[in-house]
Amino acid sequence: MPAIGVVLFPNFQVMNLAPLTAFEIANLEVGHDFYAITFLSEVGGPIRTSIGMVIDTEPFAGRRFDTVIVVGALTVGPSAPGLIERLRETAATARRVAATCTGAFLLAEAGLLDGRRAATHWAHARELQRLHPSIKVDDDRIFIADGNVWTSAGMTAGIDLTLALVEDDLGATVSKGIAKKLVVYHRRTGGQSQFSALLELQPRSDRVQKVLAYAQSNLRNELSVDELAEAACLGPRQFSRIFREETGQSPAKAVENLRLDAARTMLEDGRHSLDTVAQETGFADRERMRRAFLRAFGQPPQVIRRNARHLNGSDAALAAVCD
Known part of the structure; x- marks a missing residue:
């Protein structure tokens, strides 16, 4: 024992x-x-x-x-x-x-x-x-x-x-x-970030919270201002103004951060190819995702996944297949 x-x-x-x-x-x-x-x-x-x-x-x-x-x-x-x-x-x-x-x-x-x-x-x-x-x-x-x-x-x-x-x-x-x-997600990988895009936004109203929840659940969509405004039951111009007032970010920037958050989690999990991660999180292709990662983290997706694998002791052979 x-x-x-x-x-x-x-x-x-x-x-x-x-x-x-x-x-x-x-x-x-x-x-x-x-x-x-x-x-x-x-x-x-x-x-x-x-x-x-x-x-x-x-x-x-x-x-x-x-x-x-x-x-x-x-x-x-x-x-x-x-x-x-x-x-x-x-x-x-x-x-x-x-x-x-x-x-x-x-x-x-x-x-x-x-x-x-x-x-x-x-x-x-x-x-x-x-x-x-x-x-x-x-x-x-x-x-x-x-x-x-x-x-x-x-x-x-x-x-x-x-x-x-x-x-x-x-x-x-x-x-x-x-x-x-315990009603929790099966344990997060050790390499997963302590920070959350949703936590950083902290909207005040239920309406904007609902839109963010919609965006997070539909990352494969285009998530244009028109689509998000419709989810909020507002006109595009009014929605953009309210969204920025409550979150301090434009809808496009917030959506990119949600995509980055989700993509980084998938990369650190180590079970998906870069193409799959890009598609599932709405970046559409690896190059667009790579540019977003460089802007946000100063590193390409491959480096972040390699670092997570090193920290977690993941199998190197899996990386060769996914890359």
Whole structure:
């Protein structure tokens, strides 16, 4: 039975515990207690979260764990030296070490990320890089596995991380079943971006939100201003004005960003040819998609997919077929 030690500290953010549900449901999926979870802290006893909830913990006490997971907090500051020392000692005997969100700072303080690639919440990525220049911090990844050390972006990305850990142990079928029970997409690839075109737009009215949802569901269409205006039940001129007022972008620019978002996800998934990605996301052809990627990301689609494959350990033979 893989023992999982979850490292807590005062004022950690309670949402970091949500990803542990993947292990709980994994036990149900396989029909027995495959995982055993223990909450740890420097000296044991009650640990209060940032929202006031109290979690009972046990001391490290020299125990061995298959996987050690460090949680994160809303604010980042120096950790207790004793906690870092206990973490360092326990990680030395663990098969895997992981951190959700800003838990990467604790791994960094313990020297466990030196010379490795790491992810953390985008809002704290620069600070992690500044404090620990030996780490290769990527501020645009959902999660990264570098050797036996796994790190994830903020909050919900921890679910993608734990689903990936379960998949590593029990296979894709079990992981997919857990994702379905959690009512989430089957885990996002580690290389997927932390950012979303829809999140960036943030329209105020239901009418514009409806249009964006329509556009995202119909990317293969031309999605002209006339088509979008019809979806909004407005005239083209009035629609363009309202859309720009609410999103700060023209309809054409917003549609291109939605196409880029979808194309990048498909590329990082690694299962589709460039021609298929271009067609499915409405770019029509590879060259038009390439120009859009260079404008937005400064890199062509092939490079972005190659980088994602490198981060995720994808099969190189698949790339040769798709290219």
